[in-house]
Amino acid sequence: MTARSSERARIDMLARVFGTDGSGRTIVGIGDDAAVIAPGREPLVWTLDAQVEGIHFRRDLVSMADLGYRATMAAASDLAAMGASPLGILAGLVLPAYVTDEDLRAIAEGQHEAAEEVGTQIIGGNLARGQEISITTTVLGETPRPLGRSGAKPGEVVAIAGPLGLSAAGLVLIGRGREHEADAAPAVRAYRRPLARITAGLAARDVASAAIDVSDGLTRDVGHVARASGVLVVLDRSTLLTPELERAAALAEADPYQLALEGGEDYAVVVTVPEDRVPAGFKRIGRVVPPQDGKIGIAVEQTNGTLAWLDERGYDHFG
Amino acid sequence: MTARSSERARIDMLARVFGTDGSGRTIVGIGDDAAVIAPGREPLVWTLDAQVEGIHFRRDLVSMADLGYRATMAAASDLAAMGASPLGILAGLVLPAYVTDEDLRAIAEGQHEAAEEVGTQIIGGNLARGQEISITTTVLGETPRPLGRSGAKPGEVVAIAGPLGLSAAGLVLIGRGREHEADAAPAVRAYRRPLARITAGLAARDVASAAIDVSDGLTRDVGHVARASGVLVVLDRSTLLTPELERAAALAEADPYQLALEGGEDYAVVVTVPEDRVPAGFKRIGRVVPPQDGKIGIAVEQTNGTLAWLDERGYDHFG
Numbered sequence: 001m002t003a004r005s006s007e008r009a010r011i012d013m014l015a016r017v018f019g020t021d022g023s024g025r026t027i028v029g030i031g032d033d034a035a036v037i038a039p040g041r042e043p044l045v046w047t048l049d050a051q052v053e054g055i056h057f058r059r060d061l062v063s064m065a066d067l068g069y070r071a072t073m074a075a076a077s078d079l080a081a082m083g084a085s086p087l088g089i090l091a092g093l094v095l096p097a098y099v100t101d102e103d104l105r106a107i108a109e110g111q112h113e114a115a116e117e118v119g120t121q122i123i124g125g126n127l128a129r130g131q132e133i134s135i136t137t138t139v140l141g142e143t144p145r146p147l148g149r150s151g152a153k154p155g156e157v158v159a160i161a162g163p164l165g166l167s168a169a170g171l172v173l174i175g176r177g178r179e180h181e182a183d184a185a186p187a188v189r190a191y192r193r194p195l196a197r198i199t200a201g202l203a204a205r206d207v208a209s210a211a212i213d214v215s216d217g218l219t220r221d222v223g224h225v226a227r228a229s230g231v232l233v234v235l236d237r238s239t240l241l242t243p244e245l246e247r248a249a250a251l252a253e254a255d256p257y258q259l260a261l262e263g264g265e266d267y268a269v270v271v272t273v274p275e276d277r278v279p280a281g282f283k284r285i286g287r288v289v290p291p292q293d294g295k296i297g298i299a300v301e302q303t304n305g306t307l308a309w310l311d312e313r314g315y316d317h318f319g
Numbered sequence: 320m321t322a323r324s325s326e327r328a329r330i331d332m333l334a335r336v337f338g339t340d341g342s343g344r345t346i347v348g349i350g351d352d353a354a355v356i357a358p359g360r361e362p363l364v365w366t367l368d369a370q371v372e373g374i375h376f377r378r379d380l381v382s383m384a385d386l387g388y389r390a391t392m393a394a395a396s397d398l399a400a401m402g403a404s405p406l407g408i409l410a411g412l413v414l415p416a417y418v419t420d421e422d423l424r425a426i427a428e429g430q431h432e433a434a435e436e437v438g439t440q441i442i443g444g445n446l447a448r449g450q451e452i453s454i455t456t457t458v459l460g461e462t463p464r465p466l467g468r469s470g471a472k473p474g475e476v477v478a479i480a481g482p483l484g485l486s487a488a489g490l491v492l493i494g495r496g497r498e499h500e501a502d503a504a505p506a507v508r509a510y511r512r513p514l515a516r517i518t519a520g521l522a523a524r525d526v527a528s529a530a531i532d533v534s535d536g537l538t539r540d541v542g543h544v545a546r547a548s549g550v551l552v553v554l555d556r557s558t559l560l561t562p563e564l565e566r567a568a569a570l571a572e573a574d575p576y577q578l579a580l581e582g583g584e585d586y587a588v589v590v591t592v593p594e595d596r597v598p599a600g601f602k603r604i605g606r607v608v609p610p611q612d613g614k615i616g617i618a619v620e621q622t623n624g625t626l627a628w629l630d631e632r633g634y635d636h637f638g
Contacts, residue, residue: 027362027465028465028467032401032467032468033366033397033398033400033401033468033531033532034364034365034366034397034398034400034401034403034458034460034465035364035365035366036362036363036364036365036401036465037362037363037365038362038363039358039359039360039361039362039363039461040358041358042358043346043355043356043357043358044355044356044357044358044363044459045353045354045355046353046354046355046356046407046409046442046443046459047352047353047354047409047443048409048410048411048443048444048445048455048457049411049445050411050413050445050447050455051447052413052447052448052449053449054449054450055447055448055449056447078352078353079352079353081352081353082351082352082353082355084353088365090365090366090367090457091367092367092368092369092411092455092457094369094371094453123365124365124366124367125367126367126368126369126455128369128370128371128374128375128453129371129374130371130372130373130374130451130453131373131450131451132449132450132451134413134447134449134453136367136369136411136445136455138367138409138411138457139353140363140365140459141353142358146346146347146353146355148347148351149351149352212352213352
């Protein structure tokens with residue numbers, strides 16, 4: 001099937017793939033000028049994220065279904081970081097002429113699968129022609145208590161839910177054609193099918209003082225929390241690796257610590273919480289301390305107890 | 320100024336341009352994982368629209384400020400068509416390497432001006448690198464009574480608020496370098512600075528049975544209403560032209576009727592209403608009748624009283 005149907009036919013197809021929202025909150029879905037949602041009583045949380053060909057993904061390294069899945073999870077992850085539950089998703093697709101109906105269906109099926117995985121639906125969006133594929137996803141959610149970046153307090157601990165470094169290792173292994181080796185499987189899956197940690201965000205919502213999702217790398221993203229909160233975050237080096245990451249890093253001939261500190265797109269959620277209130281599903285990876293010599297930011301505690309300061313790393317789209 | 324700053328510096332600049340929302344409804348704006356909005360009691364209306372370089376605009380024919388303005392209005396217009404008031408806007412910008420900080424500031428100023436014009440603010444978004452400029456805008460609004468496309472009833476009249484054909488004429492005149500002639504001014508302005516008819520949508524909200532905005536052309540967009548409602552819409556040919564359109568069409572050497580019927584991007588709002596309840600600011604342009612010989616769609620009544628059927632025209636992104 002290499003058909004390239006009209007816009008209307010494609011929208012009809014998308015409406016079939018995306019189905020209807022079972023929440024009862026969606027009053028108008030795909031096919032009108034806008035989606036309509038019944039409001040609740042909680043604050044609305046609203047985010048937008050774009051995945052652009054050649055920047056966020058290489059078409060030769062990701063299937064269309066995985067592309068739709070990843071784009072949806074990347075956006076939903078921002079809601080996890082706010083401790084919010086998603087209410088619905090709109091997706092804007094920019095598609096070059098070579099994208100067939102079959103390709104579009106695969107993208108949509110990936111989007112739908114990801115939306116269902118986090119308990120919501122695609123309820124609208126936009127189709128446009130362009131020279132490169134891009135998927136812009138906006139997610140609306142709600143929470144009684146939005147988690148910000150600026151509330152981390154000295155004395156608290158830093159805890160994480162989700163993998164570190166695995167997605168970056170997976171991308172390297174796919175690029176080298178080693179994705180079918182046994183040690184590659186968890187990393188490849190982490191890259192292709194990341195999970196927005198909505199459940200973890202909800203579990204942390206009532207205890208966390210700050211939260212963020214790891215999209216650009218642990219150092220960079222937790223650095224946002226440290227700067228916004230005016231604190232120093234000290235990571236415990238001994239907690240950052242897992243056997244899965246070590247095996248994948250060995251296969252990728254990469255430093256597992258560097259992957260854990262700088263690898264992005266794992267979409268783990270990192271929170272700061274009182275030491276005795278680490279939520280279920282989270283692992284302690286560090287602590288929050290006052291600024292040292294006026295310095296705020298991130299450091300790693302070495303096995304001998306000294307601190308190694310970390311530069312801000314990770315991906316800057318315009319740097 | 321041809322600087323190309325880091326992502327963080329650019330986001331700081333955007334936060335300054337966009338300012339803060341005076342409504343008191345925005346709890347968290349630019350700079351966290353997501354925007355947070357206090358909910359009201361009314362249904363939420365939510366739309367997304369993309370403007371892509373080479374498809375929706377030519378960079379040599381539109382300034383960066385106008386680009387930001389038009390992209391914002393195009394998205395806000397969907398809320399006008401639902402009879403909704405905007406609560407906030409998120410904007411996703413995909414920018415090639417050649418886009419300078421000055422260009423970005425101009426885009427943002429255009430977006431900000433358009434948002435203020437319709438009574439709202441840009442409260443978040445996303446920046447990404449890409450090979451071509453695209454702006455994806457999502458607008459959230461609310462209304463006690465969302466207007467759909469499917470409620471038009473025989474016996475009602477069709478009424479419009481806003482221009483017809485002027486934007487298309489303006490684009491032709493800009494392309495031919497005739498934008499500075501006196502007869503071109505209203506058309507050029509209609510193209511560069513279109514207005515989302517939020518006020519008109521609100522005025523029609525409690526009386527209209529159906530509504531749509533004219534983004535792809537009158538025939539095509541009102542055709543959506545006719546098909547969704549299972550009716551025939553008969554346009555009155557004598558009402559479609561204005562002196563401004565006739566003068567601009569003459570200068571563009573174009574048929575003013577064709578511009579009125581097929582020209583897009585005017586963002587007029589078209590509603591169907593009882594004959595005695597045409598809202599202030601709307602002009603009657605036709606009537607709703609039952610299907611004739613099983614046909615639904617659009618026809619134009621000629622001066623001799625016969626009907627000329629209109630094919631669906633307008634822009635199909637994949638046709």
